[in-house]
Amino acid sequence: RYGGEEFALILPEMSRDDACAIAEEIRSAVFALQITHGADGAGDHVTLSVGVASHVPGEADGAPNGLLGAADQALYAAKRLGRNRVVCS
Numbered sequence: 411r412y413g414g415e416e417f418a419l420i421l422p423e424m425s426r427d428d429a430c431a432i433a434e435e436i437r438s439a440v441f442a443l444q445i446t447h448g449a450d451g452a453g454d455h456v457t458l459s460v461g462v463a464s465h466v467p468g469e470a471d472g473a474p475n476g477l478l479g480a481a482d483q484a485l486y487a488a489k490r491l492g493r494n495r496v497v498c499s
Contacts, residue, residue: 416485418478426464430498433460437496457494461485464499 412418421429437458445456461484465477480499488497 412478418481424464426462426498429464430462430496433462433496433498436460437494441494453493459485459488459493460496461488462496462498 419433421432424432437460440456440458443456447453447456461481463477463480463484484497484499488495491497
């Protein structure tokens with residue numbers, strides 16, 4: 411758990427495309443569970459919005475804060491686009 415309703419996964423030695431595919435598998439699996447959402451104003455079932463960021467060792471801008479910031483921006487893009495989706499930066 412990274413924040414209130416935010417979780418972070420670190421997938422070492424994995425390509426961006428593979429990380430995005432895993433994120434989509436997780437999102438799809440949670441959606442398939444059809445867990446009833448109890449919060450007012452929320453949809454009927456629990457869904458996931460996912461932001462993925464990746465870094466290749468040795469390339470610029472690999473600081474942890476930069477990577478988390480990129481993932482956070484992708485997450486908010488997923489929410490703006492309608493939620494229940496994966497956005498890869």
